[in-house]
Amino acid sequence: MPVLNTVLRRRILLIYLTVCLLFYALATLASLDRADAWGERIATSLVAIGLLAALPRPTVGWRYRVALFCGCTAPPIALISHTELAAQVWALIPLILIAVFVRSWHRTRTARVIAAALGIGADVGLVIAPAEAPPLWLLMFPVCIMGIAEVIGLLHAALLDVAHRDPLTAVWNRAGLYRELADLLPRARRRKDPLAVIVLDIDDFKSVNDRDGHAAGDTVLTELTERWTTQVPDGALVTRLGGDEFVIVLTGYDESRARALAEALSGDGPIHVSNGVAVGAAYDPAAFAGLLAAADRDLYLAKGNKPRPPADEAPAL
Template sequence: MIPGRERHAMPSAVSLVIDGRRRVLASLLAALVLFYLVAIGVSRFDTNGAGAVGEMWAAAVALTGLLALATRRPNPIRQGIAITCAAVAPALTMVFHEYVEGQVWALIPAMFLALYLRATYRVVPARVLCLALAALSSTALLLSPAPVPMLWAVLYVVCILGAAEVFGALGADLIAGALRDPLTATWNRAGIAYAAENLAAGAARRWENIAVIVFDVDHFKAVNDRQGHAAGDRVLTEVADLLTANAPAGSVVARLGGDEFAVLVSAHDEEQVDALARKLIEGHPVGVTYGTAVGDPNTDVLESLLPLADADMYRRKALRRRG
């Protein structure tokens, strides 16, 4: 790998992952605002005088969530506010609805939110959030003045969780497939951005460092030239399997492209991460050179640490050649 080559489009990958999740949630909130505004307008022609008090409150809450996302890089707090607003807005309309038909329409946004949560968040947190959403919606339904059967509360739970586990899980699988390297099954360049965000967030909550180790297969081009690309693929697969098997639990293993891999870990200082890197290069079918960098998880980990680890790796290669 040539040091001067443009190989780290990682900040753009991070932006794609984060902005994609933000855009989907923002679209849901924007649709809710528009829907509730239309409902408020239509209610003016309601001769029964039921009004749209719930829709007024819901529109305000949905707009609040939309404003929370009005930034290029929303932090987890803003994201949490937006998700809360997306969950509360339909529940508010349920509390005020007097018509049974309105309660059916209020279920749809909750199902879409459950699908979004299950598709874009890790399995356990997503399921917890979906359970909370189902409980909130069912409670709001039972508090409403509409004459709905008690069985509807159970059906709401089934519908919301069913949307999450059927369509949301399918979306999660499709996203995971797009973020994985098809040859080695490790994270790809976009996937490492997604995984690094989660790893860094956990490390920041625990006041831990985060470390990046990059690995480069020595003389990989010679393997392809002499033995063919199938042999080269086998080498890459074996390297990836050994890194995955020996990396600490909870770490991130990714193929950056070509013959380069990366492992991200938390709670490791410089001495510990160097020892881990030496352990991870043992037993490979070919020589592997590594480089390390340790830093603050509150920074853009890939943008700040990956170039430092790269530079350390090239330094080690240069030292070996001179030796």
């Protein structure tokens, strides 16, 4: 995941955990002489643990998972001990906030499963709690949690998606590539799939802009990326690194299959495209960077061996 995403996600999670810590701590202090405050005491301890896990930078890996788990489990536990219905209503707010957070930063399927789990947890808390909640609340709480998370979280997720795509071609930009790799690399490691990196570079692209104008160059880029996205398998990452350089990342391809795909992507049309390929077990960002550098070297070797077209055969649209 890009550093900017990690920082922003951590900041929002820290705000949520800090607010919850104050929320539950104040509720605990206000109920010191009451036996029904044990739910808030457990919730306070959980969010404090989550906060400690989230404080070190960057908040990734097991520390992020611990912080998220604590943030998700504290609100349903707080529901269990309440004797007053008003307290149950207030307890709904943290459940909605963490559901929105998860929907904003995680895959749709994962976020919906967690939101459903939060809704079920809320219902369990309402049923167990001494406060007798109206039966309609057992429907209202999950609907509020999942519905608000879907509406607001979907908006946040859409904004993040736009920020991670190239505005011209709509494929991933560099930041989007590394965000997607955060899911693709662990999945490839679990399956022991090789990782293939294909770098594509349009030959003499400057001549297209100089001869036909930048609008023509933009058309070349969009038409090529539209073709590439239909040629690559599902799950492959098509990325514009900048200018006329693109990279495609996919799993499960050995070198011979990756080179065959690279040649198919280069095509034989009037626009000449060079390609470079590298395949390996790059299961972490540092190893992936090395694989990308190897594909770049292969690209420039290919470009050095490729004869340049004569001046009267410059690329045409």
